[in-house]
Amino acid sequence: MSHFIKKALSDIRLNRFLNLVTIFTISLSILVVSVFMLFFENAGRVIEAWNQGGRAMVYLKDNFTKDMLLEIKEKINNVGNIQEMVFISKDEALDRLRKEVSPNSAFLKTLQGNPLPNAFEIKMKSYNNIEEVETFAKKIKEIEIVEDVEYGQGWLGKFLKIFNLFKITGYAMCGLFFLIALFITSNTVRLAFYSRKIEVEVMRLVGATETFIKAPFYMEGILQGFIGGILGLVILLVAYLMISSGITQGLSSYIYFDIRFLSIKTIILIILVSTFLGWFGCYLSLKQILK
Amino acid sequence: MNQDIKKNSIIRLFNVSKRYNGKFALKDINLDIEQGEFIQISGPSGAGKSTLLKVLYLAEKVSEGQILIDGMNLARISSSRLPLLRRRFGMVFQDFKLIPNRTVYENVALVLEAAGEKSDYIRKKVMQVLRTTDMDKKAKALPLTLSGGEQQRVAVARALVGEPSIILADEPTGSLDTKSAQVVLDFIMEYHKKGATVLIATHNLHLLESTVRGKNIEITEGTIKRTATML
Ligand SMILES: Nc1ncnc2c1ncn2[C@@H]1O[C@H](COP(=O)(O)OP(=O)(O)O)[C@@H](O)[C@H]1O
Numbered sequence: 416m417s418h419f420i421k422k423a424l425s426d427i428r429l430n431r432f433l434n435l436v437t438i439f440t441i442s443l444s445i446l447v448v449s450v451f452m453l454f455f456e457n458a459g460r461v462i463e464a465w466n467q468g469g470r471a472m473v474y475l476k477d478n479f480t481k482d483m484l485l486e487i488k489e490k491i492n493n494v495g496n497i498q499e500m501v502f503i504s505k506d507e508a509l510d511r512l513r514k515e516v517s518p519n520s521a522f523l524k525t526l527q528g529n530p531l532p533n534a535f536e537i538k539m540k541s542y543n544n545i546e547e548v549e550t551f552a553k554k555i556k557e558i559e560i561v562e563d564v565e566y567g568q569g570w571l572g573k574f575l576k577i578f579n580l581f582k583i584t585g586y587a588m589c590g591l592f593f594l595i596a597l598f599i600t601s602n603t604v605r606l607a608f609y610s611r612k613i614e615v616e617v618m619r620l621v622g623a624t625e626t627f628i629k630a631p632f633y634m635e636g637i638l639q640g641f642i643g644g645i646l647g648l649v650i651l652l653v654a655y656l657m658i659s660s661g662i663t664q665g666l667s668s669y670i671y672f673d674i675r676f677l678s679i680k681t682i683i684l685i686i687l688v689s690t691f692l693g694w695f696g697c698y699l700s701l702k703q704i705l706k
Numbered sequence: 707m708n709q710d711i712k713k714n715s716i717i718r719l720f721n722v723s724k725r726y727n728g729k730f731a732l733k734d735i736n737l738d739i740e741q742g743e744f745i746q747i748s749g750p751s752g753a754g755k756s757t758l759l760k761v762l763y764l765a766e767k768v769s770e771g772q773i774l775i776d777g778m779n780l781a782r783i784s785s786s787r788l789p790l791l792r793r794r795f796g797m798v799f800q801d802f803k804l805i806p807n808r809t810v811y812e813n814v815a816l817v818l819e820a821a822g823e824k825s826d827y828i829r830k831k832v833m834q835v836l837r838t839t840d841m842d843k844k845a846k847a848l849p850l851t852l853s854g855g856e857q858q859r860v861a862v863a864r865a866l867v868g869e870p871s872i873i874l875a876d877e878p879t880g881s882l883d884t885k886s887a888q889v890v891l892d893f894i895m896e897y898h899k900k901g902a903t904v905l906i907a908t909h910n911l912h913l914l915e916s917t918v919r920g921k922n923i924e925i926t927e928g929t930i931k932r933t934a935t936m937l
């Protein structure tokens with residue numbers, strides 16, 4: 416194994432220019448992909464915060480009595496997509512309100528009785544797009560005793576629509592760059608293969624198996640993908656650090672701006688994908704060349 | 707018939723023909739080579755000497771006929787078992803066929819690496835063989851920095867390192883001066899004396915006659931014209 420890695424590294428060194436171009440192309444593709452990932456991860460976090468994690472409030476009509484509770488719970492449950500449901504009675508709601516505003520505020524003093532409705536606080540299982548949330552709310556509203564359903568505000572819906580448009584563009588761009596990187600990698604392997612025609616011929620003559628012959632090419636492809644992926648992420652990190660320090664210095668006093676770098680999970684995923692890319696490019700071109 | 711049974715054949719050809727685009731390069735060849743024999747295949751350029759060697763190591767498939775090597779029928783060797791056949795041969799070519807961007811040592815070690823030998827053994831064995839062909843001091847050199855004679859000595863070392871039972875050499879001295887040629891042949895001879903079967907194709911009829919006891923198979927236009935024992 417280490418024999419193959421050593422050989423692959425020395426082959427990369429020998430074919431320096433070609434390999435640098437390949438690694439650079441891969442890293443560029445990875446950069447584009449990870450910029451989108453960075454955007455999505457941060458936007459997703461912001462949306463979740465605004466959306467309070469897919470929360471919806473279901474307000475009940477005044478003629479609600481406690482003995483209906485089980486029946487309504489079941490009806491709501493039947494709508495599906497519910498992760499958590501908590502009943503908040505009028506009194507509890509008032510208690511919460513009292514805790515939130517200062518107890519001797521003029522507002523509370525003028526309050527006569529309890530104007531707050533009984534309600535359910537619902538946490539949805541999935542709330543990735545506004546349509547999902549809207550249909551969910553509509554179905555709940557159909558239940559007789561339900562007065563109103565409140566969920567993310569209108570601007571959230573608009574934002575989600577733009578966000579989803581971005582997502583589609585992002586996927587398309589990622590796919591495009593994936594194909595470009597794949598094409599370049601498989602082309603490099605092909606060129607490497609032809610430049611080592613004598614080597615391959617000799618290996619066959621001395622009784623090397625096809626696996627033994629192909630291994631260095633795979634190793635090279637995998638290394639290119641791996642190095643390219645890391646390079647792309649490093650470029651992104653440098654850009655991120657430069658921009659985010661600029662933002663915090665310039666803007667932090669005006670707005671709360673919190674862009675986080677990619678999570679470890681995403682970083683690992685990106686490196687795995689780009690390593691796979693190197694392998695797959697190699698696989699494709701060797702499949703074409705041999706037989 | 708009786709003689710056949712006594713013999714210890716390692717290579718047998720039965721009515722072997724090879725055609726390229728309908729034209730015969732080999733025509734109805736029958737051959738029986740015993741283990742430990744030294745065979746010189748002679749004949750003019752284009753006679754079919756290289757083709758005869760190529761069908762043995764399966765660089766080419768025969769058009770007709772059968773070949774048995776060490777009991778293996780070449781027609782039945784799958785591509786996955788081809789490497790096992792190749793490891794029984796040590797091969798030397800006129801153009802050396804060394805890998806230009808690998809050192810002398812690496813070129814020779816490749817054979818053992820491909821065969822999956824342990825690295826300790828590889829190191830020991832490669833240096834030992836390089837010593838026998840007097841190339842150990844150039845182990846770190848790249849092939850193209852060496853003279854033709856030296857390159858061929860590396861190629862011979864590579865042919866011997868796997869301890870094959872058969873050596874196939876196609877014009878091994880064809881691009882060497884007389885002195886280097888003699889040195890290279892001496893190394894092959896030495897290995898032959900240990901019991902290896904050797905087939906050398908050459909168009910230089912007189913090269914081996916003085917040094918070797920063995921058989922001379924003369925071919926012209928793809929057929930065996932004469933078989934003679936050299937004494
Ligand atoms: N790959 C090939 N395609 C077509 N014809 C070939 C090929 N290889 C050899 N030949 C022909 O077969 C004949 C024998 O060639 P070869 O075995 O190389 O001769 P030798 O080695 O004795 O000089 C020649 O006529 C040559 O032109």
Ligand SMILES: [Mg+2]
Nearest residue numbers: 755756757876
């Ligand atoms: Mg020839």
